[in-house]
Amino acid sequence: MKKRLVVIGNGMAGARMVEEILKRDCGAYEIVMFGAEPYGNYNRILLSNVLNQTQAPDAIFLNTLDWYVENNITLHTGVKVTHIDRNEKKVYGLKLAEGDVPYTTGISDASGADFISVSYDEVIIATGARPFVPRIRGSDFPGVFLFRTIDDCDLIADYAKNCRKASVIGGGLLGLEAARGLMTHDLEVSVIEAADQLMPSQLDTEAAKILERAMGAMGLRVLTKTLISQIVQKNGKVARMVFRDGGVLETDLVVISAGIVPITEVAQKSGLKVNRGILCDDRMRTSDPDIYAVGECVEHRGVTYGLVDPIWQQVNVLADILTGVNPDAVYLGSKTGTKLKVMGVDLTSMGEKETEETDDEILVYRDPNRGVYKKLIVRDDKIHGAILLGDTELSDPLMRLFMNEKPLPENRGEILFGAVDGTRLFDAADLPDTAQICNCNGICKGDILTAIEEKKCSSVAAIGTETKAGQGCGSCRGSIAQIISSVVGEVGYDAGEHYYVPGVPLEKSQLVREIRSQGLKSVSGVLEKLGEGKEDPTTKTGLASLLKTLWPKVYEDERDARFINDRVHANIQKDGTFSVVPRIVAGVTTPEELLRIAEAAVKYKAKMVKFTGGQRIDLLGIKKEDLPDIWKDIGLPSGHAYTKAFRTVKSCVGTDFCRFGLGDAISLAKQVELRFQGVEAPHKVKMAVTGCPRNCAEAYVKDVGVVAIEGGRWEIYIGGAAGSTIRKGDLLCTVESHEEVLKYTGRFLEYYRQHAKYLERTYGFVERMGIDLLKGILIEDSLGICAGLEEKMQEAVDAYKDPWQEAEDPVYPFQFEGPQLIEVLQEAENNG
Amino acid sequence: MNKIIRINLGPVEGIPMGQGHCFRIEGEDIAVFRGRDGSISAIENTCPHLKGPLAEGIIGDGKVVCPLHGHRFDLKTGKGSETPECVRTFEASLENGTIFIAYTPESAENVHC
Structure with missing residues (x-):
């Protein structure tokens, strides 16, 4: 009979453990798994994407429940293992009651429940870690959350709907990820950190300051060196936090994300040796020779790990030992480095952050204007520590030099900026087959080579579908491309x-x-x-x-x-009614227009009248059948607030009234809006003209933003965004006159119309093309196409027709009709 | 016993090519679609998700896309893209340029996918 292996824990470590065993020998064991969560295995690293709604919960699953069935694994979901009886050789677990937190220390109702017991030959404990909860009075009030599981994300997202202000306790990696998630729920978010800087485990003080500034610019409030004395509730809900220094912060929601602690109760109750984590030797064996442990619950040589990379190394060693592939495999500890994106800011950190050794070389490069900071600590010609913030292009080669303890090039500048002669500091083609390329999914170079040679994969995307490589954070895709090109010469792409x-x-x-x-x-x-x-x-x-x-x-x-909006020139709302936004050029209106709008709003029973972000008026809750009449009554053209086209130009009061105005923003905004209104585009285009760099019209974050500067000149910014993505536009050019603004704006917009992908906003397009290239094409006319662009734009401008004129003349039957009533006259047949 | 009523919905030109149109029969809204391939299909107008008007949706590949949140429904079977959502379907036909549907009142238990 096969030996039975019981795996306690169905998180990333437990499930990977089983995958690696099956990969080496699928007949080695009968496998039984216990998971406290009711799901298969998902990628916990991507939880913040679920919280910020860029990924659906389904999208982060690594192993669905079907996978366990297909691989003959018995999985007990929602069952928390309580102890191991080492004499009887049995594992005991209890079904968690609904609403129990999987990583709880106690089980709410153990009385009536029956133990589930499974006998074993060998056990692997992979119970992982739970959030660390600092002792703060009030941390159990409604509205205080932890952030560890898919269910936590659901609870937080649900509660956030009725909140305005949120706080995150903990300014480490996870805390900032949680903050990023919360910001997408339209909350004012503050991060509270006890240390005097953000991310104390990854950054030195200077890098942390730069990061803090970048976070501040995105609207995140950061409070460092702040200790919380208590959380106060009002009407049964969290209301504020009180700090030790007497300060107070109003908050409707609190997420605690102050680090993790290993889950060790099962090991403790079973009499295994436990310190901070479950003690393991170099073979990942606990104090009982039949019981092993891997992952965040482990303490190995005095170190606990909370990153995937070391855990994959542990898992590989143990899989080699258990399946006999390499019975002598040993795990000797890991050097840790992380590559991550904190709220859109790239960051790589490895090894030590500071050094006091006088013989160490310290190389620092600062570019505060771009938010870039690079620091290297070199000892004995090898990297001992490194921080890359804001520009992490060289993080892959650096990480490998660090991990493999390779000697550095003579010219240290090459490590920070790349080789002067253009040769690669590092090429994935030179690595051994066992080198791990994708750290998120643990894919080695050998796996990628197999996919290239046997499955004929020749694109990074195809490799991803075949092996999962490059499908996590994506930072290894460059290396994958290098491997492909070393084998087949050229990197292909999936045409689709x-x-x-x-x-x-x-x-x-x-x-x-x-x-x-x-x-x-x-x-x-x-x-x-x-x-x-x-x-x-x-x-x-x-x-x-x-x-x-x-x-x-x-x-x-x-x-x-x-889409329906473009069929009837209005924006469909959740109740099937429509919103009506007339064109109010440059945000300037007249009392007469306002009277007509007000009368129409009353006559057609608008459910709400609201000012839009683009300085216009939105009448909401208008019935489809009333659209033609309300348009006629208002007597203004369509504002195109429903379609993928050039929409509106926001402006400030410019020189007419403002004491600071440098340029006539209103008349320029009117010219721009009247020229480009309603012109079709791959996605919506919002513009602004502002009369001075104080930027009251928010021009820096528009698809096209025009800013007056001293000397009667105008700067044109392109590719700005202030929606789900926030990006300051890139400066395309500085010009002298209104005519030139119209000319260069027109060139850019036409180029965007012709070359952007469908539904690609300008911020993605400009970033993809690169501002230098666009300047060459659109300003210097490097391709000789500018005359053509201007001509095409002129054609589009000439073809403009106010779509609301269809009020007089519908273009298809029942265009503006509600349901058509049918009288039932005849009863023709009966099936009875 | 399900009563089937045959109903005349008027000339096919009443529905623009490739679009849908909503008919209200005995208080129930029914979306009827005229495909560019000449097909006529009829389904319940109200999306079971959050009541989006399916007659306003774009059709293609034998399905209609709800204009509110993009849930898709098969025009023949009523099966939705998000299980277990589904909508009622009605037999529809074109006879000498006139649309007929076989209507069964809502009370009948005939929601199958």
């Missing part, structure tokens, strides 16, 4: 990724060429000639947008290819 729309197998430039040469002017025409018979709805809307761009005047407008 680059199709403009899924239903037509062409990239945007090819598609444009075909549409132009075949003279295709309708969506149905393109699908018939170039499609693959698949009428995907996103294909239709993407094609409609492109066709309207390519053929401004003669495009055949098939409304079935358009």
Whole structure:
């Protein structure tokens, strides 16, 4: 009979452990697993993405429940192991009651429940860690959360709906990740850290200051050197925090993220040796020779680990030993380094942060303007510690030099900035097959080579589908590309990724060429000639947008290819009514217009009248059948607040009234808005013109922002954003006149229209192209296309027609009708 | 015993090519779609998720996409992209340019996917 292996813990370590055993010998054991959470195994590193809603909970699963069935693994979900009877050789667990926290120290109702017991030959403990909760009065009040599981994310997101202010206790990596997640829920977020800096385990003081400034610029409030004396509740909910120095912070929600502690109760109750973590030798064996442990619950040579990389190393060693692949394998501890993105800021940290050894070389590079800081501590010609903040392009080679203790190049500058002659400091092609390339998913170079050679994968995406490499944080994708090019010469790409729309197998430039040469002017025409018979709805809307761009005047407008908003020129709301936003050019209106808007709002029973962020007025809750009449009554053109097009130009009062104004923002904003209004684009485009660098119109964070500066000149910024992504625009050029603003803005917008992917905002497009390249093309006319761009834009401008004119003349039957009433007259048949 | 009522919904030109249109029959809203391939289909108009009006959705690949949150429903079977959501479907036909549907009142227990 097969030996039975019981794995306690179904988190990243436990599940990886089983995967590695199966990979080496799928018949070695009968495997039984216990998991306290009711799910399969998910990637806990990505939890902050679930909290900030960039990934659905389903998307972070590594092993779904089906995987356990397919691999003949008995998985007890929602069961918490209480102890191991080492004499009987049995593991005992209890089913958790609904609402019990998986990482709880106690179980709420053990009385009525029956123990589940499983006998074993060998046991692996992989119970992981739980959040560390500092002793603070009030930390158990409603509204105080921990951040460790998918369910925690759900609870926090749900509670956040009724909150305005949130605080995170803990300014370490996890705390900042939690803060990032909370900020996407429209909360004012503060981070409270007891130490005198952020991320004390990864950064030195100077780097922490730079990071703190960057976080501040994104709207996160950081309080360091702040100790909390208590959390105060009001009406049964968290209301504020009181600090030891007497300070007070109002807060509706608190997330505690102050580090982790190993979960060791099972080991303790079973009589195993435990210090901070479960004590293990170099073979990952506990004080009982039949019981092993891996992961965050382990203490090995006095060290506990909370990063995946060392844990994967432990798992590999133990899998080698248990399956007999390498019975003599040993784990000797890990050097740790982390590569991460803290709220969009790239950071790499490894080894020591400070040194007091006088013989050490310390190399520091500062570029505070760009938020870049690089520091290296070199001892005996080897990296002893490094911090890269803001610019981590060289973090991969640095990390390898550090991990492998390789001697450094003579010219230390090459380590910080890359080699002067352009040769690579490091090439993944030179690594041994056993070198781990993807640290998130633990994929070695050998696995990637197999995928290239046997599965004929030739693109980074294909390697990812085959092996999972590059599918975690993505920072190893450059290395994967190097390996591919070393084997097959050239890195391929998955064509599908680059199709403009899924239903037509062409990239945007090819598609444009075909549409132009075949003279295709309708969506149905393109699908018939170039499609693959698949009428995907996103294909239709993407094609409609492109066709309207390519053929401004003669495009055949098939409304079935358009989203409802573009069929009826209003924005559909959750209750099926629509919102009406008239054009208010540059945010300037008149009492007469306001009277007409007010009367219309009363007459058509607007459910809410609201000022928009773009300085306009939104009438919400208008019935579809009332749209034509309300447009006529208001007597203003459409503001295009519903479509992927050029929308609005926000402005400040400029020189007319403002004491500080340097340029006439209002008249320029009006010119820009009237020129580009309603022109179709791959995504919405919001603009602003502001009369001085105080930037009251928020021009730095618009798709196109124009800022007046001293000397009667205007700066044009492109690719700014202040939505889910926040980005300051890049300076395209500085010009002297309004006409030049219109000229260069027009060139950029036309270039964006022609070359951006569908639904790609300008911030993504500008970042992808790079501002230097765009300057060359649009200002210096390096490709000689500027005259063509200007001509195309002029055509689009000339083709502008206010869509609200359809009020007089609907373009299809029942365009603005509600449900059509049908009288039931005849009863024709009966199936009874 | 399910009563089936055959109902005349008027000329096919009443629905723009490739779009849907909502008919209210005995207080129930039914979305009828006219595909560019000549097909006619009829389903319950109200999205079971958060009541989006399906007649306003884009159709393609035999499915309609709810305009509110993008849930998809098969026009023939009513099966939704997010299990267990599904909508009622009705047999629809085109006879000499006129649309007919076989309507069964809402009370009948006939929601199957």
